[in-house]
Amino acid sequence: MKNTSTSKVAIIGGTTFDHIVYLPSLPAPVPQTIHQAPFREAVGSTGSGKALALTKLGVPNTLYSVVGDDSYGRQISEYLHAQGVTALLDKDPAGTERHINIMDASGGRTSIFVTQSSEIIAHNIPAIKEQLGQADVIVLNIIGYCRHLIPMVSEQDKPVWTDLHDYDGTNIYHQDFINAAQFIHLSSDNLPDYRATMQSLMARGKELVICTHGKAGATLLTRQGDWYEQAALEGLLIEDSNGAGDCFFSGFLYGYLNGKSHQECLRYGAICGGYAVTSPSLVYEGLSPELLTG
Template sequence: MGHEIDVLVLGGAGVDTIVHVPELPVPFADSHMIRPGIVTRAGQSGDFVALGTSALGLRTHHLDLLGDDPEGDLVRALHQEHGIGLTAVPQPLGTKRAVNLVGPDGRRLSLYDATRAADTDRLPEATVRALAAVSRHAHVVITQPCAHALPALREAGLTISTDLHDWDGSHPYHEPFAHQADLVFLSTTALTDPERTMRRLTERGRARIVVATAGADGAYLLADGELTHIPAAPPPAPVVDSNGAGDAFAAAFLHAWLHGTPPHRSALHGTVAGAYACTIPSTRTAAIGREELNAGVAGLERSEQPGASYS
């Protein structure tokens, strides 16, 4: 049976309020004058992955809980504007929202509203199975209640990816995602020994490819038992914000990988897309296109030193 959907994204739909601050941590004061202003826009992790894969030509569908509220309207409008399929399951607690404090150097601190989710939340199994039956791949965001959908995705025979973000390598919340995915992304931010964590993921779970992003230091790829350093791509414009860089990396990697590109070259696609995302102000939602992505990868390949492997 043919696939109607290339990438089914589960979870991670929501709204961010962007607040630019003079520095992080924010200096204590009675008040701060904020420029370029405070902006609320649709776009959390699942939204950004869906935007990225869709912009690169993958048929993308997004499934998540959304409230009947202004924030949910913003999420629906984002998907409609970019032609991304969306199945919105009613969420009485409201649409996920967060406040992102963004420093002058592009670093951010995210404050998530924990009142808009409950431990009992579930994506309807019948809906998950129906979408999985016509999908090729699922990218599962680590938001509640996506872990409960993993068995149905596995039974449908999809390949699965996930992004553990700043996991410390031990927090149990992340383990269902970490151990059920074929392809795992994570950040090195909270890892004291990235290689050890990456290898444990392949030993304890299903993952055969693990990618750990390291910001300006590029990324590390574990594939076929070999750990390789992937160089950071030069940003095409000044860096203004790191928000969404990891999601952009994942989307571009998936685009290349699902087209049969080897993991190393897929990771080059990821670094180029991640660097591009860092040049987009956090008040906007934009994804790299195929032409610019391919040009960036070609530039990296011309300058890359072969054989940079680590044991």
């Protein structure tokens, strides 16, 4: 099956240059020296992951983000272009945001933000408004500078999806993004009672709340109060878990835009996210609509 939806997606925020280190296990909190750790560099972050995955799935999308006027920013721009992603990249005076991701053999990760994007950016407002105006769906990522774009997003009166990542249920940082969105993804990493948090979010008038649990699958709550469960794929060899959450998000959104049932959307998300961990890249190289429907 090909992408039969003509919906266009505007993705707001989220590009980094990542330095990725692979270890058998995450380092213990004691002074130590680690020799000869495998290491690579790659484009990362939540906007890149979603744009790359949706592009492979044939969903028309644009990505707005910021990068520095530096070699890291140029590498991000060149890579996204080479992968067919349509990107509008403003300049960050603080330079390109960079992360060090320490990965273990089971897919665990410790992320260190070496630098972060500036909170205040000289946004190309006319270009962003044009991007939003052409979109049918807006994906609002929880990056600091995106908060200042929320009024512009909200005035479009279009469906807004957001990804809260490892939200703990109370952090005030996320509240503006929650208020702006009708469709919410998050993980249960910091939620001992994730169902209660999902119900709390739904009580704020949301359409769907989707919570992922890594190897334990995912849970969906609808506005009508219906619960759906999806198991994670089994038997996949973990190479790199970076991007798995964004790929789940993209697979789910692909199904939703193509009019699939809630259960099918969850299954597409599980396939897209599951195969992501088998690849060193943010997105599985063989991702396609046929992979999700085969």
